[in-house]
Amino acid sequence: MAKKLALSKEILMSVEKPARYIGDELNSVVKDLNETDIRFCMCFPDVYEIGMSHLGIQILYDMFNRRSDTWCERVYSPWHDLDKIMRRENIPLFALESQDAVKEFDFLGITLQYEMCYTNVLQILDLSQIPLSAHDRTDNDPIVIGGGPCSYNPEPLHEFFDIFYIGEGETVYDELLDLYKIMKKSGYDRKEFLKKAACIEGLYVPSLYEAAYNEDGTIASFEKKIKEIPDKIKKQAETDLEKYYPDKPLVPYIKATQDRAVLEIMRGCVRGCRFCQAGMIYRPLRIRDVEYLKALARKMIQSTGYEEISLSSLSSSDYKHLQELVYFLIEEFQDKRVNISLPSLRIDAFSLDVMGKVQDVRKSSLTFAPEAGSQRLRNVINKGLTEEIILKGAKDAFDGGWNRVKLYFMLGLPSETEDDIAAIAELANKIAAEYYSIPKDKRNGKVNVVVSTSLFVPKPFTPFQWEAMNEADDFTSKKGYLMSCIRKQLNQKSIKYNSHDSELSVLEGVFARGDRKCAQVLLSAYRKGCMFDAWSEYFDADKWDEAFEENGVNPLFYTHRKRGLDEILPWDFIDIGVTKRHLISEYEKSMRAETTDNCFVNCCGCGASVYLKGGCKF
Amino acid sequence: MKVRIRFTKTGSMQYIGHLDLMRYFQKLFRRCGFDVSYSQGFNPHQIMSFASPLGLGVTTVADYLNVSLESYKVTSLAGDDYIGRTLDVKEWIERINLFSNEMVTVTGIYRQPDNAKPSMSLLSAASYVIYGMEPEQAALVEEFFNSENEIKYEKQTKKSVKELDLKQGIYAVAAGYEKYCALAESIAVRDNDYEKKMAYSADALYVLCKSGSDVNIRPDMFLESYSMKTGSDCEYNRYKYDIVRTDMFYGDEKLISMSM
Structure with missing residues (x-):
């Protein structure tokens, strides 16, 4: 029998891609409501195709649904067309599996993967008909939980969430759900529940903490309001990576951004790049067993029918069994017509060999992420990639038939000068020149070097968390300068330049290091119609300017201000294992352009080893 | 070996477009180990054609698609112990439907002569x-x-x-x-x-x-x-x-x- 849908045929037929809203995907879970106690709705606050590509939700979806007392469902941001209809016709936002209203659920968990989805969070709450402010919610409203990398500075969103889960979801959700179940049976009171939840390690209940500000806008104090709860929130890190992994991942009907099976091989990163938040918050490095991954790969392909599998981690070349795993995948899958999609690997004999085996050399491109143009600046950011390595890698690849190279850089890094920017153009030129050093009859047409720049946004829990960020105008002029440098190069015709939108990055900078005062700005911007800000065609800078002005908040206070090392930062109440002392030491070393070894070479004593029994063992 | 397959597409599957349906069948055939032939070249794809695409919002109880098969044997892509077994048409219909949702079902598999024109024409x-x-x-x-x-x-x-x-x-x-x-x-x-x-x-x-x-x-x-x-x-x-x-x-x- 056809199941009921929340939307009528007339509505579904009038919106783009109605398959976004019907659920029923392969491997989705449907349970009997009479046999479950807890309804959890997991949300990725962006459009379906992006949300469905996210591995974290798939892991948690599987984890929750393994509990017989819990039914976890999903919801994504309705696209603009449906958003209008739902508001006009007062249709409450619904979960895909049951098509029931989200407001009927016990929990709504929202993953916060990037700052530019914050207005979408408000859209989700609003369309769900859940009060936007946590204070206005009653016992009948779902408990709204935030998680994901942006919750490492949850303060700009403090007003809209009941709980933030700081860290990896595998560790204490069971404890939280058990607590909820017990309280539901013995007389539930929302405030009481939140108080008890706040005692669970890793859970932050913003309404139970208070921030006071100095006249200059910096934080004077940050205190808990009640005795029983911890002063500091301890980040959660799962140490047993073989406990949860979905061997039957969800497969959407429509093409998702990641239309393939994904194998997470490691968590964490040993590199210690100083701009990288993921490199710090996901420490310590944890590795999945290669035999476990082999079995998993086979099961995932069988259960999905996918024609492609990819590896995921922050730095796959550092996985010590990478060769074994990749050659296994090739052997196991190539005659079954499963493509192996390689992550960006360090260019060496091994990676060129496997790239030649799994990709069409003529069509694929090499990727390097030097992040900075000059060696000095690469030392500042601790990016251990040298010009020599890049040129050698490019040369080897060109000899192997490749002729396309992608280069990723950042503009606006601390201590950056015009020389550092010019060095980007020079490096691109040298790579092109390397290609033309090959005899003409051995070349494969023209070389194609694509330079992309993103704009440096200082993030919490990085050695650059105190640093000033460039203003939008700085970025624009730097982009212009880089363009003019590229045009001066001998091989300029082979170099193409792409860059990111400046205003969007500046807004990202505000919310990345924002405090509680930013919440009202966010609300104002949403009320003015801001949504899907990550989509440049929907980003409306003017509305955001108005929102800042109306609330008397100066965005430059958050972006363009260098903080003192003794300032109380909005996220200081979170303990990620990596110590502040380590971040300061890294910050100071960066100013001297000194590098730090990666964890395999030398332990830098960052502090994250407390998560592992007996410390890191590399 | 060419076969014509009759299938249904009902319920909420009416909102799945033609190309997505094709991708659905490709994954479905791989999961159950249906031995569909692949095209040559660097990006091989299953040799498959539909008699006529169905518009969004319309359902069907008898649409047709043609595929080329290597054999009636269950391929090694399947995850169960049927791998390598040769099944007859009736068994294949049951097996495919076991791996599909209730809205897309196969209701007939018809062997075609090697020189058969595609159903579309x-x-x-x-x-x-x-x-x-x-x-x-x-x-x-x-x-x-x-x-x-x-x-x-x-x-x-x-x-x-x-x-x-x-x-x-x-x-x-x-x-x-x-x-x-x-x-x-x-x-x-x-x-x-x-x-x-x-x-x-x-x-x-x-x-x-x-x-x-x-x-x-x-x-x-x-x-x-x-x-x-x-x-x-x-x-x-x-x-x-x-x-x-x-x-x-x-x-x-x-x-x-x-x-x-």
Whole structure:
């Protein structure tokens, strides 16, 4: 029998891609409501195709649904067309599996993967008909939980969430759900529940903490309001990576951004790049067993029918069994017509060999992420990639038939000068020149070097968390300068330049290091119609300017201000294992352009080893 | 080895577009280990073609797709102990449906000669049932079709507007299943057993019309012309009715079900 849908045929037929809203995907879970106690709705606050590509939700979806007392469902941001209809016709936002209203659920968990989805969070709450402010919610409203990398500075969103889960979801959700179940049976009171939840390690209940500000806008104090709860929130890190992994991942009907099976091989990163938040918050490095991954790969392909599998981690070349795993995948899958999609690997004999085996050399491109143009600046950011390595890698690849190279850089890094920017153009030129050093009859047409720049946004829990960020105008002029440098190069015709939108990055900078005062700005911007800000065609800078002005908040206070090392930062109440002392030491070393070894070479004593029994063992 | 497969696409699967349906079948065949042949080249794909794409919002109980098969053996992509076993057609139908959802099901697999033309080029007609109409209104629609000498419809194509005469393109319009059977009797060879199994409603509206690459008539075109001409429905609402494709046919003089 056809199941009921929340939307009528007339509505579904009038919106783009109605398959976004019907659920029923392969491997989705449907349970009997009479046999479950807890309804959890997991949300990725962006459009379906992006949300469905996210591995974290798939892991948690599987984890929750393994509990017989819990039914976890999903919801994504309705696209603009449906958003209008739902508001006009007062249709409450619904979960895909049951098509029931989200407001009927016990929990709504929202993953916060990037700052530019914050207005979408408000859209989700609003369309769900859940009060936007946590204070206005009653016992009948779902408990709204935030998680994901942006919750490492949850303060700009403090007003809209009941709980933030700081860290990896595998560790204490069971404890939280058990607590909820017990309280539901013995007389539930929302405030009481939140108080008890706040005692669970890793859970932050913003309404139970208070921030006071100095006249200059910096934080004077940050205190808990009640005795029983911890002063500091301890980040959660799962140490047993073989406990949860979905061997039957969800497969959407429509093409998702990641239309393939994904194998997470490691968590964490040993590199210690100083701009990288993921490199710090996901420490310590944890590795999945290669035999476990082999079995998993086979099961995932069988259960999905996918024609492609990819590896995921922050730095796959550092996985010590990478060769074994990749050659296994090739052997196991190539005659079954499963493509192996390689992550960006360090260019060496091994990676060129496997790239030649799994990709069409003529069509694929090499990727390097030097992040900075000059060696000095690469030392500042601790990016251990040298010009020599890049040129050698490019040369080897060109000899192997490749002729396309992608280069990723950042503009606006601390201590950056015009020389550092010019060095980007020079490096691109040298790579092109390397290609033309090959005899003409051995070349494969023209070389194609694509330079992309993103704009440096200082993030919490990085050695650059105190640093000033460039203003939008700085970025624009730097982009212009880089363009003019590229045009001066001998091989300029082979170099193409792409860059990111400046205003969007500046807004990202505000919310990345924002405090509680930013919440009202966010609300104002949403009320003015801001949504899907990550989509440049929907980003409306003017509305955001108005929102800042109306609330008397100066965005430059958050972006363009260098903080003192003794300032109380909005996220200081979170303990990620990596110590502040380590971040300061890294910050100071960066100013001297000194590098730090990666964890395999030398332990830098960052502090994250407390998560592992007996410390890191590399 | 070539086979033609009859399948259903019902319920919420009506919102899945043609290309996504194709991708659905590709994954489905891989999961159950159906030994479909692949094309050559750097990006090999399953050799598969559909008789006619189905529009969004329309369901079907008998559409067709052609695939080339290497064998009737379960391939090593399957995850169970059926790998390597040779199954007969009936067993394959069961197996595929075990791996599919309830809305896309295979209801027939028909071996084709090696030189068989693709179903797409053979297709000449399709039958539909339309739900959501009162019996009295269905009778009026039938009467309208029978009394008009010409039913004009302007078809918007990418470049121009093409004028069609639906009277020429439609074989039969019938209010009620019994009447439809009587009318279709002399025009088409239908799969009567299958139709019985589908248990069509006695008083819905039935339409048998030309379909294919030359003339492609859809029942919604006819309903739209009807409401415009009679003004009964001031504006045609294409979501008011549920249109179900009930079979596809080949042949000119006599239409023959693709399942035969």
